[in-house]
Amino acid sequence: MRSPEAAEQARRFVEICNACRYCEGYCAVFPAIELRRQFTSGDLAYLANLCHDCRGCYYSCQYAPPHEFALNLPKAFADLRLETYERYAWPRPLAALFRRNGLMASVLALLCTAIFVWLAKTPSPVTAGSESAGAFYAVISEGVMIAITGAAFLFAILAMAIGLLNFWRDTNSPPALDAPSLSAAFTDIFTLRNLGGGGNGCNNRNETYSQARRYFHHALFYGYLFCFASTCTAAIYEHIFGWISPYPLFSLPVLLGTIGGAAMLVGIAGLVLIKVTADPAPASRVLLHIDYCFLVLLFVAAATGLLLLALRGTAAMGALLAVHLGVIVSLFLTLPYCKFVHGIYRAAALLRYAAERPRRLQNTAAATQQVGA
Template sequence: MQSINVVNIDPNEAVQTTDGSMTEARRQLEVCNACRYCESFCSVFPAVNRERTFSEATITQLANLCHNCRGCYYACQYTAPHEFGINIPKVLAEVRQNSWQDNAMPAFMARAFHRSGAALAVAVVIGFALLLWLINQLPQSMNANLGEGFYNQLSHNAMIAIFIPAFLLPVLAIAISVRRYWRSVGGTQLRLCHIKAALASVAKMRNLAGGSGEGCNFEDEDRFSNARRWYHQATMIGFLLCFAATSAGTLMHYLFDMQAPYTLFSLPKMLGVSGGVLLSIGTLGLGLLKLQADRDLADRRVWGGEMGFIILLFLVSTSGLALYVLAASPWLPELLALHLGSVLALFVLMPFSKMVHGFYRLAALLREQQLQ
């Protein structure tokens, strides 16, 4: 059996910098590599046991492979008050956060959002909503309100002019960020088998199922649950359905000259309403779980930013559903401004919010497939 040697670093005095987090992560991973009790828990520990030394690239890859389910912490015999002070979920969360921030464009925006994301998200939503509401108050000749339904409040051309750049530029920023990450962890050319296996893991949220398949104990040390896995799936599927609804509406408008508003049983409405319901349920559930969970097992610096991202998604989905239900009410201009302001805020803040974790985690799963 391997002996366990550990550098004498007080885990309660961990430095909140990239280098400090890396040093602490390396120390703890060396202990885990010697112990190997958690080998069957998730994808992280087989990857840990494959290594003899831990470079910064390897630690960054492991951090983005971690789903912060916390099962390893509650099973570990070396957590505080043991002198080893092992807290893998926390230290990998810090490294993971640093990797997102360091690769973001610009990095200072990512740091600002994750430091005070909830307040920033609400402020940006209110600001955009107010701006869009004021645009709607312009004289008809200036606003060109020539359409029906929502387009009578804000013209189709105005929506295109505002939202296309607001979506494409952040997506480009995320693509550059993920490319930087991929290069930093030594990613190489992908094969179809790598992509299929990684996507299957994402679809099933396999790493949130726990080693036994009973789920993780994210919100409660003594209770295994699949709640976090289910809420993640609802959020992911709901978001994809809403994106599909927007795509379907775009194709119908430009290819088939079928302009909004659409009926309830049209493809955009069916996809959008079902996606909105799932997204609202998923984000509400994730928010409640995060309120219950132990903040000392994550990166405390960014709790507000993570909640800010959840709030943004919840506002987008819930305001969209409210807009559909109350489309004939006198509150339509205000509801439309709130919904479009939420969507615009989500787009603009995407490269700096926790939205990037999905892309980074997929990249980490792809890289893991290459390394197996």
């Protein structure tokens, strides 16, 4: 699982970059490299997750192939990212699932759907179809629905929290952060600022810049948050106000879910298109497979949710509910072992980067003094 070659190659490349420094202004990675003379495996894990795979450094590097150094930083970091996902995974034996994402997600989705079909109260869930309050619970009881989805969600949160703790410890990140560091990091996280490159965007296909990747990431990221907000609002409606689902089309949970689901579909379609048409040279093939699996699973989750909304008044409601719940539970169980963890480790890397700001300022001041002297 652990590949010393990936770390060794990344170490060799960042040492060359530290001497060259041509890409200094490209992204957060290069200022972080410049703070170091030696690179521990934790430092490399931090740098690999700080990289946003914009590929700008690949197309502007004078040492990229066919140069004998064959410097390919985006690919080296992508290979190393996969290694870090596996290294920090919990429980550890399940780390092997990262390389079997497609199989894991398909088997889980089929199994969870079969379980929900089996648990359906009606003899044939296909016959259920009603938009009246409590219609969903007439197919699958509320207790069963909450117990299964809740258990899968809590497991995912626990596994990812332990993974985050492992990352934080291994990268020697500070135990606490001050308010300015937190504010800077959260601005970067929520605006996806780094995906904008230095203002020009990413190099998806070649040397030309594009903001498309950032916009599609925004659609997926905020679409997912809208769907999460929809679920939370529905829980408040039900458990605080006693308003039982399904809700009308213009209610808050349905509006949030519809906007979120549609934004996710647009974001996923755009990101898949970018990946399919991208230059394969700076890409990691294994990580690309993991990217596709995660995007497909998210697409199916969003699409089945929208389909359930559109057809909830028909006889297909029961079957669609079982399929959607099966996909959602399999998504929760897959989250700690798929590309989703990239968002967590990247956010943690940005937090650490923000915490290093005083050291970067000191370095700049020292360099300015040297030039002046």
